[in-house]
Each structure stands twice: as structure tokens, then as C-alpha cells.
Amino acid sequence: MSELPSIRWGIITTGLISQWFVEDLVLDRPDAKVNHIIQAIGSSALEKGNQFAAKYCPQSSPTIYGSYEEVYNDPAVDVVYIGTPHSFHKQNCLDAIRAGKPILCEKAFTLNAAEAREVLAAAAEKNVYVHEAMWLRHRxxxxxxxxxxxxxxxxxxxxxxxxxxxxxxxxxxxxxxxxxxxxxxxxxxxxxxxxxxxxxxxxxxxxxxxxxxxxxxxxxxxxxxxxxxxxxxxxxxxxxxxxxxxxxxxxxxxxxxxxxxxxxxxxxxxxxxxxxxxxxxxxxxxxxxxxxxxxxxxxxxxxxxRIGRGYFYEADNTALDILAGKKENALMPWSETIRVMEIMDEIRRQGGTKYAVDG
Ligand SMILES: NC(=O)c1ccc[n+]([C@@H]2O[C@H](COP(=O)([O-])OP(=O)(O)OC[C@H]3O[C@@H](n4cnc5c(N)ncnc54)[C@H](OP(=O)(O)O)[C@@H]3O)[C@@H](O)[C@H]2O)c1
Known part of the structure; x- marks a missing residue:
């Protein structure tokens, strides 16, 4: 492990997907391309963060925060993983971008294409890495x-x-x-x-x-x-x-x-x-x-x-992108995130599903 490059993750939420993602990050893999370190966990409640760390990454000693903002501002965190429900992705991403932190954000990236464009415009302006976690594309x-x-x-x-x-x-x-x-x-x-x-x-x-x-x-x-x-x-x-x-x-x-x-x-x-x-x-x-x-x-x-659940493919690629100074991932570039959101907007328009943020 020691000669591999390392990346320090800040995990946002203790929910289901964060559990699955962290279980894969800490897997012992002989062919791992990166040493993934669980550096910090941000949750709505400190106690949830402590329980999460004890259960899903017992060998790590992450810093536990009772807020997401503290993770974005922790200088020891290299990349944040966002595992909130879709409706929070826009705000979580904007907050992390403001702090200059690279992001791997769960799918659906946002609720609609307008929100995705807003996040990616902010990332472009701040020159921050953003990647939608469509793990399927990395398998x-x-x-x-x-x-x-x-x-x-x-x-x-x-x-x-x-x-x-x-x-x-x-x-x-x-x-x-x-x-x-x-x-x-x-x-x-x-x-x-x-x-x-x-x-x-x-x-x-x-x-x-x-x-x-x-x-x-x-x-x-x-x-x-x-x-x-x-x-x-x-x-x-x-x-x-x-x-x-x-x-x-x-x-x-x-x-x-x-x-x-x-x-x-x-x-x-x-x-x-x-x-x-x-x-x-x-x-x-x-x-x-x-x-x-x-x-x-x-x-x-x-x-x-079948190795773990297979989230480490996207995690390895995210880490390698960030270590190489990239701002987008080649398998899920920003234009593709927007295209997927535009297609889903059109499906919802025809199907009659409206979210409050659609206006
Ligand atoms: N890639 C995949 O395979 C996969 C699988 C499942 C889900 N997902 C995606 O991951 C995201 C989260 O899904 P999930 O199933 O992990 O959800 P979940 O189990 O409900 O967890 C979401 C977490 O977000 C935080 N949160 C903050 N405000 C919340 C609110 N008002 N209501 C609920 N949770 C709130 C909570 O964490 P704290 O209290 O710790 O802050 C909560 O545990 C979704 O966008 C979903 O599409 C992806």
C-alpha cells in the first residue's frame, strides 16, 4: 500500500450509500491503484458520525464533524464525497466548491438540468473538480x-x-x-x-x-x-x-x-x-x-x-483525476451530466412529474 498514491476523503452523511461507499474504499485490494484514507466524516449528528466510523471504517481514525461545512473546510481533506438525497446535492456542491474542495457527488447529480448547470458554472469559475458518481460507467x-x-x-x-x-x-x-x-x-x-x-x-x-x-x-x-x-x-x-x-x-x-x-x-x-x-x-x-x-x-x-460492491472503480478514477490535476472525469464529463439531466427533465415534462425547483 505504501508506494501507492494516497487520497484523503471527507464523507458527507452517514446514510446508506455512504456506508456502501466507505465499505468499498477500505477494502483490501491487491490491484488497488490508490490508497484511500477516510479522513473525515460529516453528519447532521456527531453521534451518528461516531457510530458510522466504528462500524464501517474501524481501522481508520477519521475526524468526526457534526456538520458538513466543517468537512469542506478541513485542510486535511483532499476530496469530499456527497451522499445526501438528490435535493441537497446542489447546495452541498456549491458549499464545497466555495471551500475549493474537489467533489464526487452521488447521482442523480441534481433535481434538474438548471441546478446542474449552476453547480458546474460555479466549479468552472472556482476551477474545482466535480464528478457525478455514476459508478456503473466505471465498471x-x-x-x-x-x-x-x-x-x-x-x-x-x-x-x-x-x-x-x-x-x-x-x-x-x-x-x-x-x-x-x-x-x-x-x-x-x-x-x-x-x-x-x-x-x-x-x-x-x-x-x-x-x-x-x-x-x-x-x-x-x-x-x-x-x-x-x-x-x-x-x-x-x-x-x-x-x-x-x-x-x-x-x-x-x-x-x-x-x-x-x-x-x-x-x-x-x-x-x-x-x-x-x-x-x-x-x-x-x-x-x-x-x-x-x-x-x-x-x-x-x-x-x-464480484469484489465488494464495485464503488472503488469510480473512487480510484476520481482520486487519479484529482492527483493529476484534472477538473472533470473522462467517463462522466460535465457535458454528460448535463445531457443526462436534460433527458430526465424532458421525461418528467412529458410524464407530468414536477419538482418545486422546476419553477
Ligand atoms: N450509487 C448508488 O448505488 C446509490 C445507491 C443508493 C443511493 N444513491 C444516491 O445517494 C443519495 C442518498 O441516498 P441514500 O439511500 O444513501 O439515502 P439515505 O440512506 O436516506 O441517507 C441520506 C443521508 O443524508 C443526510 N440527510 C441530510 N438531510 C436529510 C434529510 N432531510 N432527509 C434525509 N437525509 C438527510 C442524512 O445523513 P446525516 O444525518 O448523517 O447527515 C442521511 O442519512 C441519493 O442521491 C441516491 O440517489 C446512490
Whole structure:
């Protein structure tokens, strides 16, 4: 570990995602590219911070703060990780930027594209690193899948992708303060999980790099329960290629389905497999070979090891960016964060989901 470069993290919140993220940061990995140090934890309550540190990073001795601001202003912190509900991301990012701290901020980056533009304009002005934590884009599985699709063209010309994320959240049973139930906290399936379905479609239909990707045309429908969007169905169409994405999400699915994505091409299709669409662990290529009566389908499975949950891929890349003096991440540049937020704005406009900040 000692010859690796080190980075000192300030973790904002003791919530679920902060727990998962920190568990991965402290994993002992022989192929780690960076030594991740949990330097500070900021929480609404000191006691929560102490309990979090004892449970999730017992070997570290982070400084515990009863506020987020103290983390932003701690000179020993190199980068802050923001794990608040989406509705707080804009303010948390602006506060960290004001303190000059590099940021890895959870998805959805903000509630709408206007908020994202405001944050990124402030980051540009202050020359501060900002990166939306869309961890899926950092997984080796995704890179290999895109290479096979867009460079090797193993299934010929891709024409369609189906992608779904379904959960059972039983919204009516949740307390009104839950981030899944309160629209003021950004409740709704699209920003929480539909963003993954959208990402699968964008990555598999558009061969361009994130910095040069195309804005697809959108047709969308959404359903609401108790004022919360619970099901989204979206058609994406890329004008330059005619490729289509069928992108869905729901929080009403009573049993766990394991449908992530199917990508279809002129010579075959690929199924992506794993426990959730955010955690793919394998994919299988079904390729049609031969013609006429001798045509057959050849199957090849690509397995990727399960190590922790896989948040360290984005953490390593964030650390390497910051250590190299970069201001954006190449896999999730600012333009792509804005594009994703613009697509979700349009889906919500057509689907009738409005947040108070939309005006
Ligand atoms: N990448 C992923 O796989 C993934 C997975 C789950 C969630 N997420 C994202 O991470 C963010 C947080 O989700 P989560 O599931 O971790 O949420 P959570 O468990 O509810 O935790 C959110 C934390 O934010 C802080 N907070 C501050 N004000 C709050 C308020 N008014 N209501 C609730 N919490 C407040 C609290 O921490 P303190 O009291 O310690 O300050 C709370 O524990 C969301 O944007 C979500 O989309 C990402």
C-alpha cells in the first residue's frame, strides 16, 4: 500500500450509500491503484458520525464533524464525497466548491438540468473538480461490453436496447419524510433507479465518447401514486442512426426481477446479468453464425469478479483525476451530466412529474 498514491476523503452523511461507499474504499485490494484514507466524516449528528466510523471504517481514525461545512473546510481533506438525497446535492456542491474542495457527488447529480448547470458554472469559475458518481460507467464490464459492441461489432449493427430497473418500495408504507416518498427530497423512480436504465441505453446505443455523445429524441410516460412517480417508460431515438432504447423503471415490482438490459443487433443479441442493473456481473453474447439451414446461435458468457460492491472503480478514477490535476472525469464529463439531466427533465415534462425547483 505504501508506494501507492494516497487520497484523503471527507464523507458527507452517514446514510446508506455512504456506508456502501466507505465499505468499498477500505477494502483490501491487491490491484488497488490508490490508497484511500477516510479522513473525515460529516453528519447532521456527531453521534451518528461516531457510530458510522466504528462500524464501517474501524481501522481508520477519521475526524468526526457534526456538520458538513466543517468537512469542506478541513485542510486535511483532499476530496469530499456527497451522499445526501438528490435535493441537497446542489447546495452541498456549491458549499464545497466555495471551500475549493474537489467533489464526487452521488447521482442523480441534481433535481434538474438548471441546478446542474449552476453547480458546474460555479466549479468552472472556482476551477474545482466535480464528478457525478455514476459508478456503473466505471465498471470493467461496461468497458468490455462497449468494446465488443462498438469496436468488434460482435452482434453486427446495434439497433435496439431494452433496459429496466424494478424495485419494490411500497411507497404508501414509508414515512412521509422518506426520500423515496417526499417529492421535496427528489422522490420518484426515474432519478433514483431509471437513471441506470437510461445509462445502459446511452452506453450501448451511442458509440461516441461521453464528451461527444448525441442527445436522443424522447417519448415518455409516467405513473404516480400518492403524488410520487412510481413507473416510467421511455422511448429514446437516436436521429443519426435510428437506434431505439426502451428504458423503464418502477418501484412497484413485488418480487425481484433480474432483467437488466438486452442489446439487439443485426447478427445477434447480448443479455446483461447481475443482482441489480447498477451491479452487473456478467453478460452473454448470442451470435448467429452461418446461414440458411445451417445457421446456429453461438453463446459466449463473459464473467466479471464480484469484489465488494464495485464503488472503488469510480473512487480510484476520481482520486487519479484529482492527483493529476484534472477538473472533470473522462467517463462522466460535465457535458454528460448535463445531457443526462436534460433527458430526465424532458421525461418528467412529458410524464407530468414536477419538482418545486422546476419553477
Ligand atoms: N450509487 C448508488 O448505488 C446509490 C445507491 C443508493 C443511493 N444513491 C444516491 O445517494 C443519495 C442518498 O441516498 P441514500 O439511500 O444513501 O439515502 P439515505 O440512506 O436516506 O441517507 C441520506 C443521508 O443524508 C443526510 N440527510 C441530510 N438531510 C436529510 C434529510 N432531510 N432527509 C434525509 N437525509 C438527510 C442524512 O445523513 P446525516 O444525518 O448523517 O447527515 C442521511 O442519512 C441519493 O442521491 C441516491 O440517489 C446512490
Amino acid at each position: 470493467p464490464l461496461v468497458h468490455e461490453l462497449r468494446r465488443l459492441l462498438h469496436e468488434e461489432k460482435v452482434i453486427g449493427d446495434v439497433f435496439r436496447t431494452f433496459a429496466d430497473f424494478a424495485l419494490n418500495l411500497d411507497i404508501p408504507s414509508l414515512p412521509p419524510t422518506s426520500r423515496y416518498r417526499d417529492p421535496a427530497l427528489g422522490a420518484g423512480s426515474l432519478l433514483d433507479i431509471g437513471i441506470y436504465s437510461l445509462t445502459w441505453a446511452m452506453l450501448t446505443l451511442d458509440p461516441g465518447s461521453p464528451a461527444s455523445s448525441e442527445l436522443p429524441r424522447i417519448s415518455a410516460s409516467q405513473t404516480h401514486l400518492h403524488g410520487v412517480e412510481v413507473t416510467s417508460s421511455v422511448l429514446l431515438k437516436y436521429a443519426s442512426s435510428g437506434r431505439q432504447g426502451i428504458v423503464t423503471s418502477t418501484t412497484m415490482q413485488p418480487v425481484d426481477p433480474v432483467h437488466i438490459a438486452q442489446i439487439q443487433g443485426t447478427k445477434g443479441y447480448i443479455n446483461v446479468e447481475g443482482p441489480t442493473p447498477s451491479m452487473p456481473l456478467s453478460f452473454t453474447v448470442y451470435e448467429r453464425v452461418g446461414g440458411g439451414s445451417s445457421a446456429k446461435t453461438v453463446e459466449k458468457k463473459y464473467d466479471f469478479p
